Amino acid sequence: MTPQESSEPAPDPLAVFARTRFIMVRPSHPGNVGSAARALKTMGFDGLHLVAPRDPAVAHHPEAVALASGAGDLLETAQIHASLAEALAPATLSFALTARPRALGPQVCDIREAAERSAQALANPRHRVALVVGTERSGLSNDELGLCQYACHIPANPAYSSLNVAQALQLCAWELRYALLPLTGQARLPDTHGRHDPGGDPADSAQVAALLEHLEQAMQATGFLDPDHPKKLVPRMRQLWIRAQPSVDEVDMLRGLCTAMIRSRARHTDTSSA
Known part of the structure; x- marks a missing residue:
């Protein structure tokens, strides 16, 4: 059978985005969930996962819907898990976001290194990547951090490193998108598609x-x-x-x-x- 006659579909270059999931552990504020959905959709991701949210019906909460601002489809398809271990089950590479240094725990990297490692892993279609954020109030516990291969930091102002979880996900999604674009063949700059402006x-x-x-x-x-x-x-x-x-x-x-x-x-x- 020639390549032209092959019945197997051509690989989708955008599948690298589908093989990336963003996990929010015990989110308590519906607005943050909605903002996270908007952040992910803006960067081309759709894998929003919630671990034991305070409101199991958060996808329909008015504040979440309002702040999703057109990304309601991500809210509707967000998967809810009973535990972080369950949410991480398919992942072959995972990063836990934390602002605090830990005496014990996984290897440490910054978000740009995490994005580069993710791109290297996702070049292989068998790999799945997960990025995990904790609660606004206390972040991730040491046990939750220990479920991931890397503890990931965003190099913010050390005197004031207070990032809202949705803001943190936006930064992470942007870094991951930037790193993954070479795998997809997509341009990093807007394209006029040949339209000429005289x-x-x-x-x-x-x-x-x-x-x-x-x-x-x-x-x-x-x-x-x-x-x-x-x-x-x-x-x-x-x-x-x-x-x-x-x-x-x-x-x-x-x-x-x-x-x-x-x-x-x-x-x-x-x-x-x-």
């Missing part, structure tokens, strides 16, 4: 010359330029705009400004004459 084309010499003539008229109308004593103002202005290489839209904008200046001066003159 207004962004460089103005030609005739358009720039017309602008300079119009600008000279506006400067005379406002009294900024004395035609009897121009000095070097006009050639300097010409050098400025030639060097700037304005676009078609920019030339049109500046000519509109010149027209407004001339009209304003004419109205002022008519009012003064009256």
Whole structure:
């Protein structure tokens, strides 16, 4: 059977996102769960997992729905687990977020290292990655931390490292997305998909010359330029705009400004004459 005749579907490059889960342990504030859903969806992830949430129906809580801001589908599909061990069961690599140094526990890394390690692991389709955050009040317990391979830190201001759990998940999701994009073939910058904006084309010499003539008229109308004593103002202005290489839209904008200046001066003159 040739490759073209193969019945097996081509691998989905975005599956690396689906093989990443974000676990919130004992979340107590519905707004944080909603904000976390929004943060994850913004970065292309959909694996939101909740361990023993205070409100088992948090996905329908008005505050969670409001702060999800369009990511209600992630709330609806969020999986609820009785324990962290259950939520971590499929993971082959896991990171526990903590702001405190621990005397005992797993290896330590920062979030950027965690993202790089995750990308290396997820290049293999057999791997699953989990990132775990604890409660607002007390974070993760030592026992919960011990279930993960790494204790992960966000290098925040040591004098004030207080990060809301949803904010922490946003930072983690961004770092993971940035690290995973090379595996997906997606661009890191917005793509115009080949659409051409003619207004962004460089103005030609005739358009720039017309602008300079119009600008000279506006400067005379406002009294900024004395035609009897121009000095070097006009050639300097010409050098400025030639060097700037304005676009078609920019030339049109500046000519509109010149027209407004001339009209304003004419109205002022008519009012003064009256």
